[in-house]
Amino acid sequence: MPELPEVESLRRMLLESARGRKIVAAAIREPRLRRTVADDFIRKITGRGIDAIDRRAKYLLLRLSGAATLLVHLGMSGSLTHRGKDFADLEFDPAHDHLRLELDDGSALVYNDPRRFGLMKLVDSFELDSVQELRGLGPEPLEDGFNPGYLFRATRRRRAAIKNLLMDQRIVAGIGNIYACEILFRCRIRPGRAAGRITRREAGLIASHTKRVLANAIGDGGTTFRNYRDSRGQPGRFAARLQVYGREDQPCYACGTPIKCRVLGQRSSFYCPKCQH
């Protein structure tokens, strides 16, 4: 589910509701996520303050007092919601509310994840760079390190589909299936094209459309295709702006040709057979 824009939207909301708060209690109902939550998680996290909230790729980084950082990854179906007295309308989900952090103002952060592909891991803040999950990640797509020259070089001599490279977190960090499809439509490039056949000019197009699409999606609070929810349980609004994702057989907004769907690297890839080459 959540790709960079969803995690970034979540981060911005949590800055308002959770930064500066202290974690006064924690409870785990189901520790078996992508990796089992460590035995000493509750003991180590209780009593710490939430000093800052950052993001790297699709990981949320809660900077805690005492040089600890809580790494959160939402996997395919995870959500982290902030529940206060004024948000009592958010229903409890005993089956999938796996972890709960009680804050010092009476509110709580609740991690819900039906498929349990997510991750919740406490790490030493001084060793963040060597943490396995973050090591080896490519540049942030919205930063200057991701530019036409970088992308052009990264695609040379690569026979894999350009879409697969865009989703490869070592090449560029934070893009998943939905945004890869949307970016390539806007570049008029077919998702299955070999990366090595991308021209220098096209690398420029991909870099600029990547930045534009992601920034617009963040502005819309992300995309809810199925079940993404923000920290208040609300869906993202970018779904209304999707041009190709999930639109198989429906007319292309640009030319009217039915959108096609084919599988690349086990993921559905949507494109317009007339607009994209």
Place this chain on the structure above:
DNA sequence: CTTATGGCCTGTCAGC
């Protein structure tokens, strides 16, 4: 090194 594949989990939906 690159690329392809299967596995992890549960929920939902289409088709029978």
Place this chain on the structure above:
DNA sequence: TGCTGACAGGCCATAA
């Protein structure tokens, strides 16, 4: 109505 299989926005381990 109930069953079955396919599929879902992520990542990782393994093999070729």
